[in-house]
Amino acid sequence: MPELPEVETVVRSIRKRLEGRTIESALVHWRRTVVAPDFEERVVGARMVRVWRRAKYIVIDLARKKRPAGAIVGHLRMTGRIHVEKRPFDPGPYKKVELALDDGRVLHFVDVRKFGRFEFAADPERVLGKLGPEPLSDDFTVQWLDTALRAKRRVLKSLLLDQTFVAGLGNIYVDETLHRSGLHPLTRSERVKPAEAARLHAEIQAVLTSAIEREGSSFDVFYRTPEGNPGQYQDEFRVYGRDGKPCRKCGTIIERLVVGQRGTHVCPRCQPRSPKRSK
């Protein structure tokens, strides 16, 4: 499922084909994808001036007569895909939204499970403003993470998945990051020691950077780059989807548990549960 590295890959791929283009017409095949009933009139005639990413959101800034005119905010959720292709192009049976551009290309938003969104937002900050820091930005420092973890009293994995805490991690990269950090997902955030926070910070950045370099992870039929290529980071997985298999580091069998209703993968030896405090 698309997380920060996958969305970054998509944005890098479609940016050049979208920036500077004007939307000539819009076709919505599934209303819930665009949410608002006036999506078409809000986007048709607008020029796409900047395509960028915030956390797992794809943001397309719009302008009319050189003046800012809101943005399209897209989220792939589980199975969303974006294609920008010349006609004729068949997006298949799961097409949800089509935007015809002034160069003859068409932007297709395709989504099997219909969880994805492709909305117009007059003020995208209403959504994006709630998000925590970008984990690859200068805002995300060791000091910040160390302090912020202790300021919360949360299950560590659940906290890292909370987009208002830190924005862009999902189930896969959290599991991978926690394994590399030697931290159990059920660790209480307030009990993470400074040295552990520093390790966690380094591993979050290392995992995300490496995954971006490999154009994300593709382990099922869903995520592909917009060019149709699979990502390569799944070859680096140490725990995600590897329950029952030996840990690549110590050989112990990887276990699966559920944390906050999410499938969770741990090496019980590399990620020991911290002993309960006797009190």
Next chain:
DNA sequence: AGCTACTCCTGGTAGC
């Protein structure tokens, strides 16, 4: 404040 449960969806798969 933090937690669980529920919702949205459908392809894939386990079990029979």
Next chain:
DNA sequence: TGCTACCAGGAGTAGC
């Protein structure tokens, strides 16, 4: 083979 039942899971929300 063909059927059914259940699972995966971002994010939002309701309720405790």
